[in-house]
Amino acid sequence: MSPPPFLLPLLLLLTLPFPSFPSPTVCIVGGGIGGSSLSHFIRRYSAPQSNLTLRVFERNAVVGGRMATVTIAGHTFEAGGSILHPKNYYARNFSEMIGQRRPGSERSEDGDRGFGIWDGERFLLRSWSVDSMGGFPFAEKMVSLLNDAMMFFRYGFSLFKMKTFVEETVGRFLKYYECSDSRPVFETVDEMLKWSGLYNLTTHTLEEELISIGLSPLLINELITVITRINYGQSVRISGLAGAVSMAGSGEDLWAVKGGNWRMAAGLLNQSDVLLHLQEEIVSVSDLGTHYALNSSAGNSYICEVAVVATPLDEVDIEFHPPISIPKRKLQHTHATFVRGVLNPAYFGLKTVVEIPDLIGSIEDPSLPFSSISVLKRHGEKDMTYKVFSRQATEDTLLDEIFSARQETIRINWGAYPHFDAPEVFAPIILDGRHLYYINAFENAASTMETSAVAAENVARLILLRLHGGLSLGMSDLRGIKSDPTYLHSDL
Numbered sequence: 334m335s336p337p338p339f340l341l342p343l344l345l346l347l348t349l350p351f352p353s354f355p356s357p358t359v360c361i362v363g364g365g366i367g368g369s370s371l372s373h374f375i376r377r378y379s380a381p382q383s384n385l386t387l388r389v390f391e392r393n394a395v396v397g398g399r400m401a402t403v404t405i406a407g408h409t410f411e412a413g414g415s416i417l418h419p420k421n422y423y424a425r426n427f428s429e430m431i432g433q434r435r436p437g438s439e440r441s442e443d444g445d446r447g448f449g450i451w452d453g454e455r456f457l458l459r460s461w462s463v464d465s466m467g468g469f470p471f472a473e474k475m476v477s478l479l480n481d482a483m484m485f486f487r488y489g490f491s492l493f494k495m496k497t498f499v500e501e502t503v504g505r506f507l508k509y510y511e512c513s514d515s516r517p518v519f520e521t522v523d524e525m526l527k528w529s530g531l532y533n534l535t536t537h538t539l540e541e542e543l544i545s546i547g548l549s550p551l552l553i554n555e556l557i558t559v560i561t562r563i564n565y566g567q568s569v570r571i572s573g574l575a576g577a578v579s580m581a582g583s584g585e586d587l588w589a590v591k592g593g594n595w596r597m598a599a600g601l602l603n604q605s606d607v608l609l610h611l612q613e614e615i616v617s618v619s620d621l622g623t624h625y626a627l628n629s630s631a632g633n634s635y636i637c638e639v640a641v642v643a644t645p646l647d648e649v650d651i652e653f654h655p656p657i658s659i660p661k662r663k664l665q666h667t668h669a670t671f672v673r674g675v676l677n678p679a680y681f682g683l684k685t686v687v688e689i690p691d692l693i694g695s696i697e698d699p700s701l702p703f704s705s706i707s708v709l710k711r712h713g714e715k716d717m718t719y720k721v722f723s724r725q726a727t728e729d730t731l732l733d734e735i736f737s738a739r740q741e742t743i744r745i746n747w748g749a750y751p752h753f754d755a756p757e758v759f760a761p762i763i764l765d766g767r768h769l770y771y772i773n774a775f776e777n778a779a780s781t782m783e784t785s786a787v788a789a790e791n792v793a794r795l796i797l798l799r800l801h802g803g804l805s806l807g808m809s810d811l812r813g814i815k816s817d818p819t820y821l822h823s824d825l
């Protein structure tokens with residue numbers, strides 16, 4: 334099997350002898366999408382004879398990190414990272430590798446009661462639903478036309494500006510899928526974002542960005558606020574980039590992995606020939622000059638030439654010797670409450686359950702006790718599974734007001750994503766100038782499954798490039814190697 338041409342530069346590097354590390358071990362802290370994609374890309378970009386050992390440490394009993402499922406009353410739902418965009422090309426390939434994709438929304442199967450924007454007293458906006466057109470021929474088509482008209486009536490041309498903004502941002506992001514021949518290996522997040530033209534969006538808030546391109550405050554404070562609250566649990570004061578990413582993630586044709594998105598991580602690790610250490614938490618990383626010693630909660634000490642942190646450092650307690658210094662960042666906690674039961678129409682000023690929209694988003698008002706409530710599955714007219722997102726834990730007293738019946742309630746507190754704070758300041762990807770790397774430095778640009786895979790792909794190439802000489806090579810050196818025929822190796 335001959336490798337695709339764009340892999341040649343890296344393969345050439347790897348088939349040269351490693352001066353310092355003949356058979357290096359790469360230790361990866363975290364078995365989520367970052368750590369598993371890193372394993373995948375390291376294998377994909379390295380030659381079979383490179384003798385790399387990959388060790389992955391996962392403190393939980395299962396891999397997947399913030400991709401996890403919850404089982405409530407016998408049905409399983411995504412509890413964390415749940416939806417993927419059609420242009421999430423790495424995730425798409427990963428899920429094809431392991432099996433299947435399915436539509437991201439579990440709601441549409443038996444009628445859709447639309448969405449509503451709740452201000453604490455009333456719905457500011459309610460979409461038409463297929464139910465309300467019961468039996469009418471072409472009901473779905475009619476509903477979609479009516480909804481477009483209603484949205485246009487409320488928000489006007491701002492809607493088109495919004496769409497253009499999102500499309501332009503997605504277009505820039507697509508540069509990260511260009512073949513690695515023309516795509517540099519980045520040593521910093523700043524460089525990586527500047528190269529694609531996305532950096533400026535991290536220096537302003539979404540609100541500033543949208544006002545500057547002429548969106549109406551009504552659209553920003555209603556629809557767009559609802560979207561950022563659902564996807565990032567935060568207001569439109571997140572950065573323009575995180576905002577654009579969350580807006581892209583609320584469009585159509587979203588999808589998820591059948592059986593749970595965590596299966597991407599499981600599948601990638603399974604196919605990457607890794608030594609997987611489950612329920613083993615890394616407590617310290619010590620630089621011993623030519624290698625690192627990673628000590629674990631199980632009392633083991635592992636020697637690795639390369640160490641990669643693939644989990645947000647914001648809330649874990651890893652001791653680094655010598656200490657490292659990264660900018661302060663907070664994680665935004667999102668409380669996901671899963672309820673099997675039925676909402677109380679009276680709470681929303683309505684008379685019957687069928688009048689309640691399937692997706693209720695709320696505006697930015699500190700007195701509102703939830704960010705969103707959505708129907709995950711309709712088991713019967715008065716028997717549904719819902720997901721409630723909120724910034725604080727949901728008390729029983731609150732749930733008893735919102736729901737008229739609850740059979741089962743499951744609460745999960747996620748350290749879900751960074752608390753975005755424009756202008757963003759990024760941690761280094763190379764934490765110590767040597768071989769200690771940090772994938773999640775990228776996460777305050779935007780935090781999604783796909784952006785983690787994109788960040789991991791870059792780190793994989795960076796590791797392979799820097800392992801070669803222990804030196805920091807720029808892309809020009811790589812190109813030089815490729816165009817110099819004396820480097821051509823007979824295996825290729």
Ligand SMILES: *[C@@H]1O[C@H](CO)[C@@H](O)[C@H](O)[C@H]1NC(C)=O
Pocket residue numbers: 350355356382383384
């Ligand atoms: C990889 O390991 C094998 C067996 O240990 C050894 O024969 C081979 O030379 C090594 N290859 C490299 C590139 O170090």
Ligand SMILES: *[C@@H]1O[C@H](CO)[C@@H](O)[C@H](O)[C@H]1NC(C)=O
Pocket residue numbers: 422423426510
């Ligand atoms: C996805 O997989 C296909 C087929 O293996 C490959 O040609 C394509 O480059 C992959 N896409 C990305 C973004 O890696």
Ligand SMILES: *[C@@H]1O[C@H](CO)[C@@H](O)[C@H](O)[C@H]1NC(C)=O
Pocket residue numbers: 530531533
């Ligand atoms: C980003 O901002 C700088 C300074 O304001 C400007 O020179 C540059 O053209 C902008 N880049 C993009 C891609 O908008």
Ligand SMILES: *[C@@H]1O[C@H](CO)[C@@H](O)[C@H](O)[C@H]1NC(C)=O
Pocket residue numbers: 599600603604
């Ligand atoms: C790992 O992959 C093999 C095939 O490549 C498959 O048979 C096996 O079930 C997989 N194991 C897990 C845990 O996914």
Ligand SMILES: *[C@@H]1O[C@H](CO)[C@@H](O)[C@H](O)[C@H]1NC(C)=O
Pocket residue numbers: 617618619626628633634652654
């Ligand atoms: C790590 O473990 C080794 C072996 O048990 C020990 O010598 C070393 O002091 C430990 N390092 C730290 C930072 O605890």
